[in-house]
Amino acid sequence: xxxxxxxxxxxxxxxxxxxxxxxxxxxxxxxxxxxxxxxxxxxxxxxxxxxxxxxxxxxxxxxxxxxxxxxxxxxxxxxxxxxxxxxxxxxxxxxxxxxxxxxxxxxxxxxxxxxxxxxxxxxxxxxxxxxxxxxxxxxxxxxxxxxxxxxxxxxxxxxxxxxxxxxxxxxxxxxxxxxxxxxxxxxxxxxxxxxxxxxxxxxxxxxxxxxxxxxxxxxxxxxxxxxxxxxxxxxxxxxxxxxxxxxxxxxxxxxxxxxxxxxxxxxxxxxxxxxxxxxxxxxxxxxxxxxxxxxxxxxxxxxxxxxxxxxxxxxxxxxxxxxxxxxxxxxxxxxxxxxxxxxxxxxxxxxxxxxxxxxxx
Amino acid sequence: xxxxxxxxxxxxxxxxxxxxxxxxxxxxxxxxxxxxxxxxxxxxxxxxxxxxxxxxxxxxxxxxxxxxxxxxxxxxxxxxxxxxxxxxxxxxxxxxxxxxxxxxxxxxxxxxxxxxxxxxxxxxxxxxxxxxxxxxxxxxxxxxxxxxxxxxxxxxxxxxxxxxxxxxxxxxxxxxxxxxxxxxxxxxxxxxxxxxxxxxxxxxxxxxxxxxxxxxxxxxxxxxxxxxxxxxxxxxxxxxxxxxxxxxxxxxxxxxxxxxxxxxxxxxxxxxxxxxxxxxxxxxxxxxx
Numbered sequence: 001x002x003x004x005x006x007x008x009x010x011x012x013x014x015x016x017x018x019x020x021x022x023x024x025x026x027x028x029x030x031x032x033x034x035x036x037x038x039x040x041x042x043x044x045x046x047x048x049x050x051x052x053x054x055x056x057x058x059x060x061x062x063x064x065x066x067x068x069x070x071x072x073x074x075x076x077x078x079x080x081x082x083x084x085x086x087x088x089x090x091x092x093x094x095x096x097x098x099x100x101x102x103x104x105x106x107x108x109x110x111x112x113x114x115x116x117x118x119x120x121x122x123x124x125x126x127x128x129x130x131x132x133x134x135x136x137x138x139x140x141x142x143x144x145x146x147x148x149x150x151x152x153x154x155x156x157x158x159x160x161x162x163x164x165x166x167x168x169x170x171x172x173x174x175x176x177x178x179x180x181x182x183x184x185x186x187x188x189x190x191x192x193x194x195x196x197x198x199x200x201x202x203x204x205x206x207x208x209x210x211x212x213x214x215x216x217x218x219x220x221x222x223x224x225x226x227x228x229x230x231x232x233x234x235x236x237x238x239x240x241x242x243x244x245x246x247x248x249x250x251x252x253x254x255x256x257x258x259x260x261x262x263x264x265x266x267x268x269x270x271x272x273x274x275x276x277x278x279x280x281x282x283x284x285x286x287x288x289x290x291x292x293x294x295x296x297x298x299x300x301x302x303x304x305x306x307x308x309x310x311x312x313x314x315x316x317x318x319x320x321x322x323x324x325x326x327x328x329x330x331x332x333x334x335x336x337x338x339x340x341x342x343x344x345x346x347x348x349x350x351x352x353x354x355x356x357x358x359x360x361x
Numbered sequence: 362x363x364x365x366x367x368x369x370x371x372x373x374x375x376x377x378x379x380x381x382x383x384x385x386x387x388x389x390x391x392x393x394x395x396x397x398x399x400x401x402x403x404x405x406x407x408x409x410x411x412x413x414x415x416x417x418x419x420x421x422x423x424x425x426x427x428x429x430x431x432x433x434x435x436x437x438x439x440x441x442x443x444x445x446x447x448x449x450x451x452x453x454x455x456x457x458x459x460x461x462x463x464x465x466x467x468x469x470x471x472x473x474x475x476x477x478x479x480x481x482x483x484x485x486x487x488x489x490x491x492x493x494x495x496x497x498x499x500x501x502x503x504x505x506x507x508x509x510x511x512x513x514x515x516x517x518x519x520x521x522x523x524x525x526x527x528x529x530x531x532x533x534x535x536x537x538x539x540x541x542x543x544x545x546x547x548x549x550x551x552x553x554x555x556x557x558x559x560x561x562x563x564x565x566x567x568x569x570x571x572x573x574x575x576x577x578x579x580x581x582x583x584x585x586x587x588x589x590x591x592x593x594x595x596x597x598x599x600x601x602x603x604x605x606x607x608x609x610x611x612x613x614x615x616x617x618x619x620x621x622x623x624x625x626x627x628x629x630x631x632x633x634x635x636x637x638x639x640x641x642x643x644x645x646x647x648x649x650x
Contacts, residue, residue, distance in 0.1 A: 059546055060545075060546075061542050061545070061546070080545065080550070081542070081545040081546050082545045082546070082547075082548045082549055082550050082553075084546075085548065086546060087546065087547075088543065088546040090539055090542075090543060092537075092539065092646075094537070094539045094540055094542070094543035095543075096540060096543075096544070096557075096558060097540075097562070097641065097643055097644060097645060097646065098561045098562055098640070098641030098643070107544070107547050107549075107557070108547035108548055111544075111547055111548035111549050111553060112548055139641075139643070141643055141644065155547065156546075156547075159547065159548070165546075
């Protein structure tokens with residue numbers, strides 16, 4: 001077990017499961033990724049995309065079907081979890097119910113044969129780090145969910161692992177606690193500077209925590225990039241949809257010049273930016289609700305007329321659904337007051353319209 | 362009407378469902394017990410403690426406690442502590458689990474008498490085991506596994522093991538496997554996972570399983586008669602009670618023996634259950650499910 005490393009290299013890591021009727025399917029397909037020292041990586045994707053499988057493979061809780069994992073020059077994918085020495089935080093905390101908070105946190109040190117007198121200050125330090133000083137004699141069952149998850153984090157970091165793995169650690173917490181614990185995870189990561197791989201299905205969590213995001217779908221990596229890249233330049237329509245581009249519309253391509261594409265349907269005419277080479281006469285455009293503005297009159301280009309069908313009030317702004325003449329539904333975030341049933345025009349700047357190959361082809 | 366009643370914390374009519382069971386207990390357990398207890402203090406001759414005095418001074422009565430304990434305690438220990446590792450190995454769902462469970466559970470469906478019958482044929486001096494060992498020249502000596510202590514012990518293991526196994530298996534599978542996984546990421550190898558996670562969480566369950574298995578083994582009767590030497594080494598306490606009741610027609614003495622039998626069981630059970638205090642007794646999951 002090393003204390004720190006330069007690179008964790010995952011090379012074509014694949015995990016196959018026997019599916020229904022004896023058909024094997026790849027829960028994780030050729031994941032190739034290099035994690036650098038101190039880096040915070042988020043594995044992001046919908047449930048069933050293989051992100052937890054990837055984490056379990058790295059932790060050693062699940063054998064690989066093929067591929068290798070190397071920590072610098074040491075191959076580790078054949079080692080059992082107890083010899084990899086990575087700290088792991090589980091979705092349902094997985095605290096040992098029969099041990100006090102202090103014993104839980106000290107468990108990893110005890111397994112390493114550390115004397116009680118050496119372990120105690122480190123446990124105390126970990127407790128301070130997660131702001132639970134004074135709770136060490138309680139049983140996990142006496143703590144709230146948020147506190148339990150913080151104990152789980154303390155238990156994982158007290159062994160000073162080279163790599164910390166977190167499997168949707170916030171998904172069992174309520175909204176307020178989730179935000180608090182999120183900041184806490186960020187703070188702890190800054191303080192310890194340990195590489196972290198964080199699994200989540202929540203793009204906000206991934207964007208706010210990670211240095212780099214790995215977006216996955218159906219066991220396949222769709223994009224690896226910084227939060228800015230993934231947010232503003234989704235590599236494909238799946239990533240776009242997952243990163244909050246709620247409006248995905250199939251249109252006919254009418255022209256293409258210098259990376260700008262014009263597209264058309266009977267009730268709208270749009271100009272957008274081509275993100276991938278287009279093949280064929282149709283394409284899909286992706287637009288975020290917050291990039292669309294509601295206009296009162298048809299001024300410039302990229303204007304679509306429609307009727308307000310639904311308004312969800314959200315405080316600072318409202319989520320408005322606008323339906324066009326042919327029934328295409330557009331999701332719009334609007335600041336002003338919009339009433340249901342009103343006829344409106346919506347406008348979106350051409351550089352905010354991302355054009356991808358059609359999914360139908 | 363009903364909802365109003367449900368809201369007030371008064372008498373819940375659903376509790377009436379307990380009545381048949383309570384009556385049943387009263388009629389079939391408490392009444393006979395009290396009857397027996399009173400009867401044991403009304404000996405054929407002598408003072409009210411004469412039966413107990415007789416039991417503890419008669420040469421073929423009081424040693425039956427030791428004889429029974431000598432059978433029941435090892436049998437229970439074997440059952441519980443052999444079932445534990447097997448159940449631990451089988452905690453993970455596998456192709457073999459169902460077959461193994463079925464195989465191990467079959468004896469529970471057989472009566473003691475059937476097991477005794479089978480054992481007489483199999484383990485007897487001219488049984489299959491003896492013939493097989495002689496045929497293969499593995500062991501030429503006499504095989505004495507029936508009509509003695511060993512016969513009864515083996516039969517107690519055969520009939521008691523599935524019970525202990527099923528009970529422990531259900532305790533083990535109730536422990537969230539993610540706890541062991543968490544322990545492994547913290548550096549606990551499988552042995553340490555068992556010692557630090559499974560064993561402490563199983564403690565109360567093991568104590569309970571020990572008690573149930575012990576009570577079952579302590580009241581051994583058919584196999585002690587059929588497979589043992591009921592006049593000598595396997596003259597267990599239930600045989601003494603049977604003889605008093607149905608050979609000497611001294612129901613009063615038989616009741617006293619039954620009471621002593623119950624008291625011995627109670628002492629052992631109370632002792633084992635008191636050990637549970639050392640263990641954690643809460644839910645065995647590691648957080649929200």
